Amino acid sequence: MNTSVVIPTLNEKDNLEKLLPQLRVFGKADCGRRPLSYIESGMYEVLVCDNGSDDGTVEVARGMGATVLGAMDGEGRTVGHAVLRGIGAARFERIVVMDGDLSHPVSVVWRIAMGLAGKEMVIGSRYKDRGSNGDRFANRVMSRAGNILAIGLAPKVGDRMSGVWGMTAGVRDRAIGVRPTAKPMLEYLVRGKPRDVEEIGYVFEPRKVGKSKIGRKGVLGKSLKDLGHLYRARFGRLAKFCVVGGSGVVINYTVTIGLTELVGMWYGFSLLVAIGLAAAWNFTLNDKWTWRDRN
Numbered sequence: 001m002n003t004s005v006v007i008p009t010l011n012e013k014d015n016l017e018k019l020l021p022q023l024r025v026f027g028k029a030d031c032g033r034r035p036l037s038y039i040e041s042g043m044y045e046v047l048v049c050d051n052g053s054d055d056g057t058v059e060v061a062r063g064m065g066a067t068v069l070g071a072m073d074g075e076g077r078t079v080g081h082a083v084l085r086g087i088g089a090a091r092f093e094r095i096v097v098m099d100g101d102l103s104h105p106v107s108v109v110w111r112i113a114m115g116l117a118g119k120e121m122v123i124g125s126r127y128k129d130r131g132s133n134g135d136r137f138a139n140r141v142m143s144r145a146g147n148i149l150a151i152g153l154a155p156k157v158g159d160r161m162s163g164v165w166g167m168t169a170g171v172r173d174r175a176i177g178v179r180p181t182a183k184p185m186l187e188y189l190v191r192g193k194p195r196d197v198e199e200i201g202y203v204f205e206p207r208k209v210g211k212s213k214i215g216r217k218g219v220l221g222k223s224l225k226d227l228g229h230l231y232r233a234r235f236g237r238l239a240k241f242c243v244v245g246g247s248g249v250v251i252n253y254t255v256t257i258g259l260t261e262l263v264g265m266w267y268g269f270s271l272l273v274a275i276g277l278a279a280a281w282n283f284t285l286n287d288k289w290t291w292r293d294r295n
Contacts, residue, residue, distance in 0.1 A: 129201030
C-alpha cells in the first residue's frame with residue numbers, strides 16, 4: 001500500500017484501543033487481497049500525532065506498534081499542528097488523515113488509500129456517494145455552514161469540511177505556506193493544487209467515548225479566520241467580499257433552520273427574519289471591513 005496514516009490525538013486512549021486493532025488489518029474491506037499489518041509488512045505506517053495526552057494514549061499507541069509524534073517545545077498544540085506534524089513526517093507516497101475518535105470508519109481509510117493510486121487527492125464525503133452525517137443537530141448545522149462558506153475555494157467538492165482525506169506526497173511537496181488550520185484538507189486543496197480530486201461517500205459516526213477538545217465557539221471563530229486566509233491566498237483582495245457574502249448565506253441558513261426546527265416558527269416567517277439579519281450583517285461587515293480603506 002505504501003501509505004502513511006496520520007491520526008491527531010489528545011486523550012484518546014479508550015478510542016485508540018479500539019481503532020488501532022482495526023488498523024492492524026488495514027485493508028480488510030478488500031476481501032480479495034491479503035490484509036496488511038503495519039507490524040508485519042512495513043508497507044504502511046500509522047503516525048499518532050499527540051498533543052500532550054495524560055491518559056495513557058501515548059503508551060497504548062506505542063504498545064500497538066504505531067509511531068508517536070509528540071509536540072516539540074514551542075510548537076502549537078491544535079489539531080492543525082498535529083496533522084501537519086504527521087504529514088511532514090510521512091514516509092510513503094500516499095498520506096491519509098483521519099480522526100482518532102472512531103468517527104471515521106477504517107473501511108473508508110482503506111478506500112481512500114486505494115483511490116490515491118490514480119488520484120492526487122481523495123476526500124471522504126458525508127454528502128456524496130450515499131454518504132451521511134450522524135452527528136448531533138448543532139454540529140450538522142455548523143458543518144453545513146462551513147461547507148457553504150468554503151464553496152468558493154472548492155466549488156466541485158461536496159464535503160469541504162471533511163476530516164478524513166488523503167493526498168499524494170507530490171501535493172504535500174507542492175503546497176507552499178500551509179498553515180495549521182482546523183481543516184487541513186482545504187489548506188492542501190488550495191495550496192497544493194491537486195490535479196485530480198475524487199470523493200468517496202462514508203457514514204460519519206459521532207464520538208461515543210470522551211468529549212471533543214474544541215468548543216463550538218472556538219471552532220467557529222478559528223474557521224472563519226482560516227477561511228479568510230485561504231480566500232486571500234487564492235483570490236487576493238476579492239477574498240474579503242467573498243467571505244462576507246458567504247457569511248451572509250450562512251447566517252440566512254442557520255437562522256432559518258434554527259427558528260424553524262428549534263423554535264417551531266413558520267418557515268416563511270423564519271426565512272424573512274433570516275434574510276433581514278443577513279442583509280444587515282453583509283452591509284455592516286462590508287462597510288467596516290471590505291471597504292474600510294475607502295471610508
